[in-house]
Amino acid sequence: xxxxxxxxxxxxxxxxxxxxxxxxxxxxxxxxxxxxxxxxxxxxxxxxxxxxxxxxxxxxxxxxxxxxxxxxxxxxxxxxxxxxxxxxxxxxxxxxxxxxxxxxxxxxxxxxxxxxxxxxxxxxxxxxxxxxxxxxxxxxxxxxxxxxxxxxxxxxxxxxxxxxxxxxxxx
Ligand code: AR6
Numbered sequence: 001x002x003x004x005x006x007x008x009x010x011x012x013x014x015x016x017x018x019x020x021x022x023x024x025x026x027x028x029x030x031x032x033x034x035x036x037x038x039x040x041x042x043x044x045x046x047x048x049x050x051x052x053x054x055x056x057x058x059x060x061x062x063x064x065x066x067x068x069x070x071x072x073x074x075x076x077x078x079x080x081x082x083x084x085x086x087x088x089x090x091x092x093x094x095x096x097x098x099x100x101x102x103x104x105x106x107x108x109x110x111x112x113x114x115x116x117x118x119x120x121x122x123x124x125x126x127x128x129x130x131x132x133x134x135x136x137x138x139x140x141x142x143x144x145x146x147x148x149x150x151x152x153x154x155x156x157x158x159x160x161x162x163x164x165x166x167x168x169x170x171x
Contacts, residue, residue: 002140004133004148006161007112011151012040017108018072019065019151020099022116025054025077027061032119033153042067049075058094062102072106074099078117081124089131092117096135100143112149115157129160 011019011033021037024030027049029038038045048063052075055061060076076095079088095116103111113132117123129150136148150165152158 002146002148004136004140004150004165006150006152006158006165008152008155008158010036010153011112011114012036012068014112014149014151015069016110016112016147016149017070018062018074018099018103018106018111019068019070020060020095020111020113020116021073021075022114022119022121023055023075023077025057027052027055027075027077033114037068037073040068041065041073045073058091058098060095060098060102062106070112072102072108074102074111076116078121078123081117081122084127088117088123089127092123092128092131093135096132097139100136100139100145103145104143107144109145110147110149111145112151114151114153118157125157126160126164129157129164133161133164 022033044066052061055077057077060074079091118125118128
């Protein structure tokens with residue numbers, strides 16, 4: 001039985017098997033959670049990312065976590081919000097689904113996700129959280145993951161996740 005929990009805080013501090021990065025297609029770093037993860041993991045992370053030659057929107061690629069407590073980083077590229085008519089929902093769902101596939105590949109049992117695309121990419125927070133939770137619930141069984149942390153960086157995001165997780169029974 002998998003456990004889906006919301007937590008408030010900095011994803012770089014979590015002792016889980018894998019943390020997910022909200023990256024961009026270059027995979028060469030940026031601001032927000034991406035900047036925090038690169039700063040905490042050290043320069044080896046950028047070197048590893050260079051070897052991946054970018055990543056399409058809606059997809060994700062794995063690297064080691066280097067100096068992070070997490071063993072792996074899954075670099076997911078969420079969509080930029082463009083009003084909702086440019087396949088944004090499916091692309092965001094793809095990020096979560098691909099990260100669970102990566103978890104299966106590397107054997108990660110605990111995975112922490114930030115609220116992908118809801119920062120500088122401006123995806124509406126509640127809509128994004130619904131997609132995150134629904135996609136994880138649909139695919140967690142086959143992934144072998146037994147613990148998901150939805151990491152909220154502020155109280156507003158936390159309330160959104162708590163409401164949605166409270167509404168729906170755990171798988
Ligand atoms: N831990 C957990 N969540 C965080 C942290 C942290 N340390 N820092 C920020 N957040 P964003 P995006 C939250 O902008 O919208 C980068 O430049 C933040 O409050 O990091 O997917 C990339 O390189 C928000 O809720 O990612 C891309 O170019 C969420 O993480 C672009 O930003 C995502 O915000 C990606 O934009």
